[in-house]
Amino acid sequence: MKIYNGVIKLSTFGNTDIIDITELVCEELNKSGIKDGFLLVFVPGATGAVTTIEYEEELVKDTKDLFKNLVGDTGPYRHNKTHTFGNASSHLRATLIGPSLVVPITNGRLDLGTWQQIVFIDFDNRPRDRKIIVKILGLTENKNK
């Protein structure tokens, strides 16, 4: 059993910037040499989130609209009165998606669907430099039939 620790560094535009990180995650998987196991993508911060979507240009825009519809940019947010960044909506949107995603690895590949990509969403209300953690735990030999 092996554990591999990877980090993905990104510069984002913030404001619900939805970034396809699938290829970057796969690079970490390849570096790890792990063929069978669990891959964890984790966002160390409270205004970013990770999930999977079909990364199709128009759907990405629909997804941004979704968050605007569910959580208004400027509600009567208490956090914005005490914190000058004014990013309460960023926090609330991130809470709806969450910071953690576990994807299975089989035969050295992520078990994603054909139209399924891993995305990091930066909900903060300004551009950010981000570090995303990729921790992989598993076997370097595939014991599958």
Added chain:
Amino acid sequence: MKIYNGVIKLSTFGNTDIIDITELVCEELNKSGIKDGFLLVFVPGATGAVTTIEYEEELVKDTKDLFKNLVGDTGPYRHNKTHTFGNASSHLRATLIGPSLVVPITNGRLDLGTWQQIVFIDFDNRPRDRKIIVKILGLTENKNK
């Protein structure tokens, strides 16, 4: 440390079909022989999702209504103009729940609550044949006190 790879195959009605897969997941756990560890349920696709709910008939209907209320069937969705399936709402609903669930295993059993079932939700807007991945990682002997 052992890894077990299982697959659950399902035919669904789509349209926010909420299916209790707890028993099917437990069958995979029993086949694995793993007594202590992590069980990962993963949906390889962007219009399905996995979580836990109390699988009670009336609450299942309330849960379907929830998704209809939060994400309208026919919004002004851009994805539906470029993709003839017209399933933007399916994607957006799936994004709110996510494709990945990790459940602890102790003494060879899932640590679920008494009124807590694992469900697959098929948000697509048509019946689908689905494969759901069950990957289990752990020990075949229980080292608990």
Added chain:
Amino acid sequence: MKIYNGVIKLSTFGNTDIIDITELVCEELNKSGIKDGFLLVFVPGATGAVTTIEYEEELVKDTKDLFKNLVGDTGPYRHNKTHTFGNASSHLRATLIGPSLVVPITNGRLDLGTWQQIVFIDFDNRPRDRKIIVKILGLTENKNK
């Protein structure tokens, strides 16, 4: 490879009580002796949830409001007609967040951001005594560079 099984016991006020459990989770991590791996927090029940937020007093209130806005206390919920507890909204809110969170451990510490805390949210509509599962899987020596 080692597996550690911990339990956190809490008394809550219910009604979207948001409780910072980071310190309690870290105590379990310290007891485990695990330095590198995955830490799973799991809620065995369908009216509680776990995620991370910035645990700031005003933002905690905004987060409570978010759930009230997305899922009304008293909708025309079918579950409340058949179950006297009347807690359909508790279930639906918990479904939006989910019962499971995986956090990476490196150098014996959780890889959380500076302003990121692990929270248990009790959505039930009455005070509850809760048990939250903390299962940790990893290495007792850190093999990182």
